[in-house]
Amino acid sequence: MTLKVSAFTATSCIGRGTQAMLATLRAQRTGLAPCPSVPYGLDTYVGEVPGVDAVQLPRELADFDCRNNRLAYMGLQQDGFAARVGDCLARLGPARVGVFLGTSTSGILETEQAFAARDAHSGALPSWFHYAGAHSTYSVAAFTLRALGIEGPAAVISSACSSSAKVFASAQRAIAAGLIDAAVVGGVDSLCLTTLHGFNSLQLVSVKPVRPFDVARDGLSIGEAAAFALLERAEASPASQALLLLGSGESSDAHHMSAPHPEGRGAREAMQRALKAAGLDPGRIDYINLHGTGTPSNDEAEARAVHAVLGDVPGSSTKGATGHTLGAAGALEAVICLLALREGLMPAGVNTTQLDPALEVNYVLQNRAAALQCVMSNSFGFGGSNCSLVFARG
Amino acid sequence: MTALAGFIEGVGLLGPGIASWQADAPVLAGDSPWSGARTVIPALTCLPGAERRRTGVPVRIAITAGLEAALGAGRDAAALPAIFTSSGGDGQNLHEICIALAAGERQLSPTRFHNSVHNAPSGYWGIATGATPASNALCAYDASFGAGLLEALTQMHIEQRAVLLVAYDAPYPEPLHSTRPIPDAFAVALVLAPARNQAALARLEVRLSDACADELADARLEALRRAIPAARSLPLLAALAQRRSGTVTLDYRTPRTLSVEMQTWA
Numbered sequence: 001m002t003l004k005v006s007a008f009t010a011t012s013c014i015g016r017g018t019q020a021m022l023a024t025l026r027a028q029r030t031g032l033a034p035c036p037s038v039p040y041g042l043d044t045y046v047g048e049v050p051g052v053d054a055v056q057l058p059r060e061l062a063d064f065d066c067r068n069n070r071l072a073y074m075g076l077q078q079d080g081f082a083a084r085v086g087d088c089l090a091r092l093g094p095a096r097v098g099v100f101l102g103t104s105t106s107g108i109l110e111t112e113q114a115f116a117a118r119d120a121h122s123g124a125l126p127s128w129f130h131y132a133g134a135h136s137t138y139s140v141a142a143f144t145l146r147a148l149g150i151e152g153p154a155a156v157i158s159s160a161c162s163s164s165a166k167v168f169a170s171a172q173r174a175i176a177a178g179l180i181d182a183a184v185v186g187g188v189d190s191l192c193l194t195t196l197h198g199f200n201s202l203q204l205v206s207v208k209p210v211r212p213f214d215v216a217r218d219g220l221s222i223g224e225a226a227a228f229a230l231l232e233r234a235e236a237s238p239a240s241q242a243l244l245l246l247g248s249g250e251s252s253d254a255h256h257m258s259a260p261h262p263e264g265r266g267a268r269e270a271m272q273r274a275l276k277a278a279g280l281d282p283g284r285i286d287y288i289n290l291h292g293t294g295t296p297s298n299d300e301a302e303a304r305a306v307h308a309v310l311g312d313v314p315g316s317s318t319k320g321a322t323g324h325t326l327g328a329a330g331a332l333e334a335v336i337c338l339l340a341l342r343e344g345l346m347p348a349g350v351n352t353t354q355l356d357p358a359l360e361v362n363y364v365l366q367n368r369a370a371a372l373q374c375v376m377s378n379s380f381g382f383g384g385s386n387c388s389l390v391f392a393r394g
Numbered sequence: 395m396t397a398l399a400g401f402i403e404g405v406g407l408l409g410p411g412i413a414s415w416q417a418d419a420p421v422l423a424g425d426s427p428w429s430g431a432r433t434v435i436p437a438l439t440c441l442p443g444a445e446r447r448r449t450g451v452p453v454r455i456a457i458t459a460g461l462e463a464a465l466g467a468g469r470d471a472a473a474l475p476a477i478f479t480s481s482g483g484d485g486q487n488l489h490e491i492c493i494a495l496a497a498g499e500r501q502l503s504p505t506r507f508h509n510s511v512h513n514a515p516s517g518y519w520g521i522a523t524g525a526t527p528a529s530n531a532l533c534a535y536d537a538s539f540g541a542g543l544l545e546a547l548t549q550m551h552i553e554q555r556a557v558l559l560v561a562y563d564a565p566y567p568e569p570l571h572s573t574r575p576i577p578d579a580f581a582v583a584l585v586l587a588p589a590r591n592q593a594a595l596a597r598l599e600v601r602l603s604d605a606c607a608d609e610l611a612d613a614r615l616e617a618l619r620r621a622i623p624a625a626r627s628l629p630l631l632a633a634l635a636q637r638r639s640g641t642v643t644l645d646y647r648t649p650r651t652l653s654v655e656m657q658t659w660a
Binding site for chain 2: 041042095104108111112115116118123124125129131132135136137138139141142151153154155156157158159160166169170173174176177178179193194197198199200201202250251252253254255256257258265266269381382383384385
């Protein structure tokens with residue numbers, strides 16, 4: 001079922017809200033900066049969102065206080081998103097709207113800090129530690145329900161780096177099945193020690209800003225983001241400026257916990273299923289926002305899969321600008337695809353200077369103006385979890 | 395609201411005093427006593443040796459329950475889209491990571507890190523069975539079973555094919571245990587299909603409700619239901635074990651519940 005994207009917003013290191021974000025994309029700048037040694041202690045670049053720690057949650061949301069939910073709150077205030085959701089709730093009723101959000105680590109930063117502050121004698125966690133409001137993987141959805149006044153079904157999807165792409169698929173099914181009439185979808189993930197040092201232990205983190213698809217690429221840069229979209233049933237003949245979710249495709253590698261299938265088998269299946277769900281031939285895709293983490297293995301497997309399914313479609317990874325925002329990446333890059341459609345802009349992959357000649361990919365190194373009709377976004381995660389989304393203009 | 399209807403074809407179960415659905419459905423039917431013994435965590439023979447040694451409790455119980463349900467349904471596990479749902483994931487693994495980071499260690503175990511993702515059971519399920527369809531990993535705190543049931547039924551309905559739902563929870567060690575006191579490991583799996591076949595055990599029709607959730611007659615099982623989010627499924631399993639038709643109400647996100655219209659047959 002085709003859905004209308006009736007509102008969307010994103011906040012990341014390349015901007016608070018879509019206007020700032022678009023300006024950074026147009027300028028082909030990166031938001032990555034040297035990683036603050038305190039508290040993270042890792043020689044790398046990160047895509048940190050300025051001002052998150054200064055966000056104050058309203059008193060009635062105090063039980064949800066943690067960096068991840070502060071970032072979520074900051075994100076919900078941009079682009080008039082919360083107000084647009086309010087209009088939708090007034091129209092459809094709060095019980096007919098659902099919430100599906102992706103995150104990989106939720107409020108684990110505070111759990112890390114709580115462990116460091118354990119009682120020396122009893123080993124107990126400090127009294128400020130909140131399991132349900134902060135640590136729980138679900139806390140960002142519980143927070144968003146309360147912050148927006150939504151009363152319909154809700155879930156967090158936490159499938160590592162495909163999480164907030166898969167929320168679009170779940171919302172689409174729930175609306176098509178009649179369970180709800182609209183959904184707030186999105187992803188929120190924030191910097192923490194577990195992901196920085198975890199990816200580093202797998203030797204997947206670059207000391208330089210990530211260079212996706214570059215011959216010298218040597219790992220990812222981690223970022224943080226909050227990105228949201230409001231999905232509703234589309235009219236039978238949507239207006240030409242309408243932005244639509246046409247289809248989604250999900251698959252599993254069934255191969256390895258932390259390495260992609262070398263031939264990109266799962267990636268290929270996800271893209272093929274998304275095309276089928278959208279009812280499109282491969283030639284209809286005008287641009288692809290690649291997963292493009294900048295690790296040697298991801299980019300190689302993804303290039304093979306994209307070439308096999310879409311031939312030489314122009315594509316780029318915007319992770320050179322934003323870093324890999326993990327559980328928020330799917331939604332952040334969905335928003336970039338929506339901006340690309342709306343503005344007629346293929347965003348360049350920044351930081352990349354010398355494309356890997358071994359990769360058969362038509363990589364966009366300079367911004368291109370183009371009338372885009374249909375675009376795809378890829379998101380792949382640990383555990384071999386893959387999701388591709390197809391967006392279009394009406 | 396719209397009701398989501400389907401058929402239960404297979405059940406997998408594992409928990410305190412419950413070795414499997416096959417062995418211990420009579421306990422839920424009230425026909426034999428519940429021992430209440432600690433959950434016996436199974437070894438996984440379906441994974442290669444290296445992978446098997448790396449798995450934690452959630453992966454073991456989720457895959458074991460999933461395989462029992464697929465077997466009961468007579469379905470090829472590799473062909474089923476899967477929906478995993480858990481209120482917390484692998485608490486022991488998280489504990490080890492947090493202890494290491496708090497001690498200033500920066501070189502985390504790569505295995506611990508990739509096992510820390512909430513979709514670890516989903517990933518190992520693929521490796522164990524070769525399943526390449528969509529696989530999901532949900533969390534909805536105490537409503538995780540209900541959220542998984544809604545996700546599974548919508549996916550089954552939209553794609554018109556059988557799906558596997560696996561809900562599981564495992565305890566945290568201290569100090570997290572005090573903040574989230576899940577007493578023991580529990581996993582339940584259901585194969586849900588859009589059309590009735592010979593394997594079907596019951597038809598169910600699920601809708602959101604404001605009625606109170608059913609409680610279990612056995613006080614100790616009722617305590618289990620309340621203590622472990624995945625065990626909020628027990629009233630449905632008890633009705634199935636008793637081959638009882640009628641309405642079962644399950645906890646969802648307070649104050650909402652899920653009303654399940656069950657039609658069972660021998």
